[in-house]
Amino acid sequence: MKVAVNIARVIVGVLFIFSGLVKANDPYGLSYKMQEFFEVWNFHLLDNYTLTFSVLMNAFEIIAGVAVLVGWRMRLFSWLLLLLIIFFTFLTGYALLSGKIKTCGCFGDCIPLTAKQSFIKDLVLLALILLIFAYCNKIKPLFKSSLSISVLTIVTVLSFGFQWYVMQYLPVKDCLPYKVGNNIVEQMKVPANAVLPITETVFIYEKGGKQYTFTDKFPADLDTYKFIDRKDRIIKEGYNYMPPIKDFKLxxxxxxxxxxxxxxxxxxxxxxxxxxxxxxxxxxxxxxxxxxxxxxxxxxxxxxxxxxxxxxxxxxxxxxxxxxxxxxxxxxxxxxxxxxxxxxxxxxxxxxxxxxxxxxxxxxxxxxx
The missing domain is CATH 3.40.30.10 (Glutaredoxin)
Structure with a gap:
């Protein structure tokens, strides 16, 4: 079991550090993703605080990842990680089941994951963190407490300092459609490997106080129905069919x-x-x-x-x-x-x-x- 716990620590620690660093490269990206969730939930009062939340969350992921790797205060950090991953799993589960959020921003814009991929990732992390949580008292720290504190202090300063830098000087790695070298006109075109969604047209009629939907087959007495609406329904989702730049208009x-x-x-x-x-x-x-x-x-x-x-x-x-x-x-x-x-x-x-x-x-x- 000791080997399994140590493997779980390495996986969780590395993933949290990596996730935090990728998002710390672009704190505004996570901030905008939070605003997307808040808009869906109608939590507009929190919009002005999303950048602060983003910076704090990115820094915490990096700090927590390092703490898990060095084994410092494992009882505290196993609790914090468990609460965080439960929250993340709720978010990705909501995105998957509701269909209102297409990507969750778990690894920023550089590594976009679908809601399904993010949810599966969080379930795996939840299982690993539960294992760490169950055996947190048996995990031995790698360093003396004073050295661990020094390491985490440096990591904390670097986590916040790096985010301050990119918010002033732009992200170190730009993964967005407007990055240096991109042709704006080309980015406004549908990608060559696009797979368009398959849709069907649904007609909504009313008769006798009840609504009926029809697609390609209509009743013989259609003239006795009252037309209400027409909608397009997606039968099969497409992939990569939206141009990277959609609304650039001067x-x-x-x-x-x-x-x-x-x-x-x-x-x-x-x-x-x-x-x-x-x-x-x-x-x-x-x-x-x-x-x-x-x-x-x-x-x-x-x-x-x-x-x-x-x-x-x-x-x-x-x-x-x-x-x-x-x-x-x-x-x-x-x-x-x-x-x-x-x-x-x-x-x-x-x-x-x-x-x-x-x-x-x-x-x-x-x-x-």
């Missing part, structure tokens, strides 16, 4: 779609992605750096555009106050901006349709257009 403040015109350029140009302006002002260092970048680019005839979900606020900040920059502003779907920009704001250099470089908020001072 619209001027006057409502003109300029997407093809802008990304059809063959010259270099820049996008400043800003989903919203909560917590942002012209007094911030990023604004001063962007003002410098814009003015230097203008001298060189390099176009610079602001892309945001809040066009009026952007126009007020950049063009009606402060430096009166006169920057061209486009509105775009907020979800697309969240996908493209994991810091607020985020500068992207384009070469035609291809993303050439990206800078997070804290790196704008290094940009020389």
């Amino acid at each position: 619209t001027t403040l006057s409502g003109v779609d300029s997407t093809a015109q802008v990304i059809g350029q063959t010259i270099d140009y820049y996008f400043l992605f800003v989903k919203d302006f909560d917590g942002l002002s012209a007094k911030d260092s990023w604004y001063k750096e962007f003002s410098r970048i814009y003015k230097e680019a203008k001298v060189k005839d390099i176009p610079v555009y602001v892309v945001t979900a809040q066009g009026d606020l952007a126009d007020k900040l950049f063009n009606q106050a402060n430096d009166h920059l006169g920057v061209t502003i486009f509105t775009c779907d907020g979800t697309e901006i969240k996908t493209a920009a994991r810091t607020k704001p985020c500068l992207v250099k384009m070469k035609g349709e291809v993303i050439d470089h990206k800078w997070g908020r804290a790196a704008l001072s290094t940009v020389n257009p």
Whole structure:
């Protein structure tokens, strides 16, 4: 049994460290996934706290994984891991049974798992953690208590420090459709290996106070029924049939779609992605750096555009106050901006349709257009 417990410790510890690190690379990703769950459950009061929850959860997974491997305070951490995996299993089970959440974000966007895969993973982890929990008192620590505390202190600092870094400078590994090297136009196409879902059309009629559904066969006296509705029902789920980029559309403040015109350029140009302006002002260092970048680019005839979900606020900040920059502003779907920009704001250099470089908020001072 000792061997089985040690194997379980290694598997659980490594998986939790790996899971935490993958998600710590992009804390906003888990934050947005939490918002997706909260929206389904109508827990909108928690939306403003999802980033904090994300950072804490990612750090805890890493810390707990290390604690299990070194065998420190196993009674405490076996309890914490058991409670956490029960919670995770509930989430993935809900996602699987309800069908309202397609992916659970267990390993972030870099390793997407279906709800079914996530649920099976959590069931396996639950069994392993139960084994650790049952024999936690017999697990011997690898190091002296003082050394274990030192190791976990370093791990804690690194866990939070790494997340602070990526939230300022962008993820170290970008696994999203707007990563450097991707062609935006190509990403807007349905993948070549797409498998479309098989659907059937369902017609809903009413007669005598009762509703009836028909597909390809209708009763001979159909004219005595009252038509209610028509719906498409999925018979067999498809796979990979949605384009990675779905709603990238650049619209001027006057409502003109300029997407093809802008990304059809063959010259270099820049996008400043800003989903919203909560917590942002012209007094911030990023604004001063962007003002410098814009003015230097203008001298060189390099176009610079602001892309945001809040066009009026952007126009007020950049063009009606402060430096009166006169920057061209486009509105775009907020979800697309969240996908493209994991810091607020985020500068992207384009070469035609291809993303050439990206800078997070804290790196704008290094940009020389």
